[in-house]
Amino acid sequence: MFSQIALGTMEQGLMYAIMVLGVYLTYRILDYADLSVDGSFTLGAATATSMIVGGTDPWLATGMAFIAGTLAGLFTGILHTKFKITPLLSGILTMTALYSINLRVMGRANISLLGSRTVFTDFAKFPFMEEYGVFVLCLISVVCLGAVIYFFLQTELGLALRATGDNELMIRSLGVNTDLMKILGLSLSNGLVAFAGSYVAQKLQFADASMGIGMIIAGLASVIIGEVLIGTSSIGRAIFAVICGGVIYRAIIAVVLQLGLEATDLKLITAFIVIIALVSPNIRRSLSSLLKGIQGKEAQ
Amino acid sequence: MLNVREILKTFNLGTINQKIALNKLSLELFPNDFVTVIGSNGAGKSTLLNAIAGNFFVDSGKIAIENADITRLPAHKRADMISRVFQDPLSGTAASMTIEENLIMAYRRGKTRRLRPAIGTKERDLFRVKLEKLGLGLENRLTHRVSLLSGGQRQALTLLMATLQKPKLLLLDEHTAALDPKTAEKVLELTCNVTEQEHLTTLMITHNLDHALTFGNRTIMMHEGRVILDIKGTERNNMTISNLLEMFEKASGAHMNTDRMILA
Numbered sequence: 001m002f003s004q005i006a007l008g009t010m011e012q013g014l015m016y017a018i019m020v021l022g023v024y025l026t027y028r029i030l031d032y033a034d035l036s037v038d039g040s041f042t043l044g045a046a047t048a049t050s051m052i053v054g055g056t057d058p059w060l061a062t063g064m065a066f067i068a069g070t071l072a073g074l075f076t077g078i079l080h081t082k083f084k085i086t087p088l089l090s091g092i093l094t095m096t097a098l099y100s101i102n103l104r105v106m107g108r109a110n111i112s113l114l115g116s117r118t119v120f121t122d123f124a125k126f127p128f129m130e131e132y133g134v135f136v137l138c139l140i141s142v143v144c145l146g147a148v149i150y151f152f153l154q155t156e157l158g159l160a161l162r163a164t165g166d167n168e169l170m171i172r173s174l175g176v177n178t179d180l181m182k183i184l185g186l187s188l189s190n191g192l193v194a195f196a197g198s199y200v201a202q203k204l205q206f207a208d209a210s211m212g213i214g215m216i217i218a219g220l221a222s223v224i225i226g227e228v229l230i231g232t233s234s235i236g237r238a239i240f241a242v243i244c245g246g247v248i249y250r251a252i253i254a255v256v257l258q259l260g261l262e263a264t265d266l267k268l269i270t271a272f273i274v275i276i277a278l279v280s281p282n283i284r285r286s287l288s289s290l291l292k293g294i295q296g297k298e299a300q
Numbered sequence: 301m302l303n304v305r306e307i308l309k310t311f312n313l314g315t316i317n318q319k320i321a322l323n324k325l326s327l328e329l330f331p332n333d334f335v336t337v338i339g340s341n342g343a344g345k346s347t348l349l350n351a352i353a354g355n356f357f358v359d360s361g362k363i364a365i366e367n368a369d370i371t372r373l374p375a376h377k378r379a380d381m382i383s384r385v386f387q388d389p390l391s392g393t394a395a396s397m398t399i400e401e402n403l404i405m406a407y408r409r410g411k412t413r414r415l416r417p418a419i420g421t422k423e424r425d426l427f428r429v430k431l432e433k434l435g436l437g438l439e440n441r442l443t444h445r446v447s448l449l450s451g452g453q454r455q456a457l458t459l460l461m462a463t464l465q466k467p468k469l470l471l472l473d474e475h476t477a478a479l480d481p482k483t484a485e486k487v488l489e490l491t492c493n494v495t496e497q498e499h500l501t502t503l504m505i506t507h508n509l510d511h512a513l514t515f516g517n518r519t520i521m522m523h524e525g526r527v528i529l530d531i532k533g534t535e536r537n538n539m540t541i542s543n544l545l546e547m548f549e550k551a552s553g554a555h556m557n558t559d560r561m562i563l564a
Contacts, residue, residue: 156413159397159405166394169386173353174461175379175410 007135009254010247014138015199016218017246018145020226022192023219024242025149030165030185032080035091035216037193039098040072042212044194045201046105049113052202058119062198069194070187072098077183091216102209110208118202134203141199145192146239153235161185193219214267217274222249224277249273301501302329302469307351307361309525321347322358323525329469334495334502334516338509338544344525345505349471352503354378365468380410383467385458385475392458395447399438399457402446403427406461430460434490452483456490463494470495472504488515509541521548 019041026034044065051061072094079090103109124133152158163171164181172178193215201207226245232238256269309322321344329335337345351358354375363371365381383406386392393402404418404427424442431439434456438449446454455475462470472491476484492515495502506512512519519536521529521544529547531539 151417152415154417154419155415156404156408156418157415159401159418160413162397162401163394163405166396167391170392170394171405172376173379173384174405174408175376176413177376 005254005258007132009250011134011138011203012200013247013250014135014142015196015203016222016250017142017243018199019193019196019215020219020222020242020246020249021142021145021149021239022189022196023216024223024239025185025189025192027220027223028165028238028242029153029162030182030189032087032165032182032186033091033216033220034073034076034186034189035088036072036076036094036098036186036190037091037216037219038212038214039095039102040069040190040193040212041197041200041215042102042207042209043068043072043098043105044197045207045211046102046111046209047194048198049111049201049207050106052113052116052118053111058117058122058202062119062195062202065198066191066195069197070191072194073186073188073190074183076190077186080186081179081182099209106207106209110206113202113205113207116205118205119199120202138199142243145195146243150236150239157184214270217267217270218249221270221274221277222246224274225249225252228277228280301331301333301366302327302352302503303362303364303367304328304348304352305362305364307358307363309347309351309356309358320525322351324361325522325526327520327527329501329503331501332499333518334500335504335518335520336512336516337503337505337520337522338507338512339522343522345522346473347525348522349384349473349503349505352469353382353384353471381468382471383409383462383465383469384471385455385462385473387474387477389451389454389458389478392461393446393454396445398443398445399431399449400424400427400442402457403430403461403464406464409465409467430464434460450483452479452487455479455483455487459487459490459494463498463500466498466500468501470500470502472502474505474507477507491515509544513539513541513544523548 019037023034023037026032047068048058048061048065051064052058056064075097076090076094079085079093080087085093120134120137123137124130126133129136153162160171160176161181161184163174164176164178164185168178171181197212200211222245223242224245225248226241226243227238229248230237230241230244232241252273253266253269257263257266261269304325304327306324306326307322308320308324311317311319311321323344325344325348327348337348339345350356352363354370354373354377357372361371362369370378370381394405400419400423404423407423427442428439431442436453436456438453438457446457449457455478459475475491476487479487488511491504494500502516504516506515513536517536518530518532519539520527
């Protein structure tokens, strides 16, 4: 029983970690809080499931989900850079538009994949993969994508992307088109998020028009949890941190559910986790200065 | 070399805050010119540099470098010709990135960024040699984040970044104003060395009249968006700070913010 839940949590955590990698690219690397994530997660799920139901190979459908996500990011990026709409609003506009698009893609509010071929049923056919297939495939995917992002961020293009988030004026004066960098970052990010959405839908064998709601907050929570617990002293460490953050976040949710809270309370809990994570550095600072004050008095 | 012809720039056009920042300003720089720019606050010095760098487009007029018209070229497409050091030491480097990462980005100034590993051994060796010349011990800290450096170290690094890939025109916007006097002298010394060695054409804004006359080969004074004084050669050699202030008052009919000019 317990090991079943633990395995399920790990599988879910690794799937969501792919989404967290995407959020990390925009939120930390580009310093851009991109709300399109809520829409593009569902877009990935919708694209993959409707294609699989239509008879497409699930691996190809997953790839198409990634591409659909990049297009969503491209749209947000163009809204922001070409039409000078603020980052938050650009994301909200894309998210809203995607809600209708997702319904169009699916043709109805939800699609069931019960009995269909998915990447997971395919992978389970490999030797020894019957029980742990989902876990192994998710692990391989996260490690590969994490490594690709790690190496990408060390390339000339990757450096330009990081500098765009750090000091836009400076990197533009060095000849980089920062608008293009933002569009690239947003596309990649939303591609990863949609990819994660397609995995989750295939695992649940189910896609729903509202499955992406609150995804950005879950992503932010995971990024922050990972950074606080593991640290960000280098790019490699930060990537490892956000992947772990995604898994830990799911573990926290699983524990909270086991404690008897309703699934409907999840969003509230998530919001609280983010609030605590955002506020804790301030509290820690004021606590430590308070402690110093007390120690100072004792010394006197 | 640089040819600025009758450029006009008005901020907040049509509002109560309307201000003519550059008033049909013309300026020509010759190869290897090191021109110091002085003028009171709001004279349009930084606006001139921003216009040349392409941070905004001018309302009218023409800007050309080596006969190539760059008036309508966005900032990032001028980067292969122009490099720049800002007043604020924080604005010239990316704080969260390492020294070598900052240097390689500057080394590729104006070039297409490719999907290939950014830094190799060859570049690292070059950076070590260049950093050693700064005499700040940064050559052993290539993989340290720039946020760990002091303001002076960051400004010296920015100066190195600006000249790593030889620019046609170097723009210095009061690049020592935010530093303590000793560090400022050091950075100025580095500036002189590099402009001489590389034969750079330079435009340097300063609030220090002494520096304005001792550094470079030519001095211009700006007032209300125009060049009101342009001296070089013997005329410049015979110029004193008090003469300069006198000329300013005569030319502009106004009193210069002398306290700041002298104390700076």
